Amino acid sequence: MTATTMRALVVEALAPDFAGCAVREVATPAPGPGEVLVRVRAASVNFPDLLMTRGEYQFKPPLPFTPGLDLAGEVAALGEGVTGLQVGEAVVGGARLGGFAEYAVLPAEGLRPKPARLSFAQGAAYGAAYLTAYVALVRRARLEPGEWVLVHGAAGGVGLAAVDLAKALGARVIAASASDDKLAAIQALYDVDAVVNVTDGFREPVKAITGGRGADVIYDPVGGDVFDESVRCIAFDGRLLVIGFTSGRIPTVSVNMPLIKGFSVMGVRAGEYGRQFPEKGRQNAQAVWRMADEGMISPHVHAEVPLDRWREAFGLLSERKVVGKAVITP
Numbered sequence: 001m002t003a004t005t006m007r008a009l010v011v012e013a014l015a016p017d018f019a020g021c022a023v024r025e026v027a028t029p030a031p032g033p034g035e036v037l038v039r040v041r042a043a044s045v046n047f048p049d050l051l052m053t054r055g056e057y058q059f060k061p062p063l064p065f066t067p068g069l070d071l072a073g074e075v076a077a078l079g080e081g082v083t084g085l086q087v088g089e090a091v092v093g094g095a096r097l098g099g100f101a102e103y104a105v106l107p108a109e110g111l112r113p114k115p116a117r118l119s120f121a122q123g124a125a126y127g128a129a130y131l132t133a134y135v136a137l138v139r140r141a142r143l144e145p146g147e148w149v150l151v152h153g154a155a156g157g158v159g160l161a162a163v164d165l166a167k168a169l170g171a172r173v174i175a176a177s178a179s180d181d182k183l184a185a186i187q188a189l190y191d192v193d194a195v196v197n198v199t200d201g202f203r204e205p206v207k208a209i210t211g212g213r214g215a216d217v218i219y220d221p222v223g224g225d226v227f228d229e230s231v232r233c234i235a236f237d238g239r240l241l242v243i244g245f246t247s248g249r250i251p252t253v254s255v256n257m258p259l260i261k262g263f264s265v266m267g268v269r270a271g272e273y274g275r276q277f278p279e280k281g282r283q284n285a286q287a288v289w290r291m292a293d294e295g296m297i298s299p300h301v302h303a304e305v306p307l308d309r310w311r312e313a314f315g316l317l318s319e320r321k322v323v324g325k326a327v328i329t330p
Contacts, residue, residue: 002037002076004028007330008066008101009310014055018314021053023307029098029105031079036108038091042124042304043071043099044325045313046157047246059096068099068328071106072114072123082108090114092123092289099124100310102330112285115292118299125299125325128270129161130288132243133219135270137165139284141217141239145170150206150215150230152198152222155182156317157325158243160300162219163190168296171217174209176202176226185323189300198226206233214238224249231257238263300324 006028013020031037049067051057072092075085085091085108093111098104114123137143149166153159154175163186166173172193175186183195194209196202206215214235220227224247227240231253234240240263245251258265274281291297302322305313307330316326 002028002039002103006102007307009068009307009328010064010066011053012064014053014063016054018050018053018311021310023310026101028103031077031082031105033080034082034108035079035105036075036082036085036091036111037077037079038071038073038093038104038106038111039076040071040099040102040104040330041073041120042327042329043068043104044124044128044157044327045317046070046128047244047317049100050314050318061097066098066101066104068101068104069096070094070124070127070129071099071104072118072120073104075111076103079108084108085111090120090123092118092127094127100307100328100330102307112289115289117295118292119301121301121304121327121329122299124327125157125301126288126292129157129325130165130292130297130299131284132158132268132270133162133165134284134288135273136219136241136243136266136268137162137169137171137217138287139273139280140266140268141241143169143171143217146172147216148172148174148210148213148235149217149219150174150176150196150202150233151219152176152226152230153220153246154186154192155179155323156221156246156320157322158221159219160186160189160324163192164297164299165291166217166219167192168291174206174215182323189323201229203229203233210235217241219243222247223251225251227251227253231261231263234261234263236262240265242267301327303327304329306330
């Protein structure tokens with residue numbers, strides 16, 4: 001029987017340094033029609049989770065709320081009208097809120113069976129990151145086998161997913177980071193074609209690696225100076241993918257640069273893509289989970305942290321110490 005109360009990480013006030021967050025005992029939610037109550041076994045930490053604690057993300061839920069986008073767990077109860085799932089079944093899925101708790105209610109349509117190849121932690125680390133990478137590389141960039149892909153922030157969750165997916169799609173991958181240790185870890189995990197430390201600039205190394213042409217596709221979740229220099233090492237007819245701005249600065253580009261160099265700047269919002277094109281959104285989700293089922297791609301979990309130590313998990317991400325994903329285990 002499901003307990004009437006549960007522990008959850010609750011954002012009670014919007015504040016810097018996660019000062020408005022605390023683990024509280026709250027009522028266990030009940031699933032409504034079309035919803036499922038999930039016993040959470042793992043929930044990954046994403047940058048939007050951190051931004052929401054300060055009110056700096058585009059989605060601004062009313063206070064109080066429990067963050068947590070991606071989770072994996074077991075079905076605890078079914079709401080009215082839900083079919084195709086069974087109590088006790090291992091599932092993965094996500095919503096905008098709710099993952100950092102012992103139980104979470106999610107729409108049934110947002111859940112799917114956990115791939116047997118993945119642990120609960122890997123299942124939680126997978127969805128948003130790989131869906132973002134898929135929409136970016138497949139839907140937006142239309143990546144072709146053999147093309148050069150430069151992945152910035154390659155040690156982060158969305159960056160490492162792009163590295164893994166690009167390799168699976170037959171691209172040649174350059175992983176970029178400011179840490180030699182992280183680059184060595186990426187090389188060991190995914191056998192990338194080249195690595196570049198961006199500390200002293202990366203334009204000339206990327207040009208040299210690609211035989212002077214530049215990268216066909218650049219995947220940029222960093223923004224700021226990284227975007228500025230990317231403009232100068234992208235190939236003609238290249239695609240510069242804007243994923244986010246973890247550097248803190250939103251860059252701009254003079255339009256004469258894409259005109260002269262013949263490249264495109266493409267924004268990537270995987271969730272919004274699915275909302276605008278529901279059928280393609282379903283196809284995207286089916287594709288990434290099929291690849292997981294078949295063992296074509298494999299998420300890397302950097303650390304699994306208990307709910308009581310949530311601040312440690314948040315810090316791994318905010319302080320750029322993570323290779324892959326940090327996961328909270330309620």
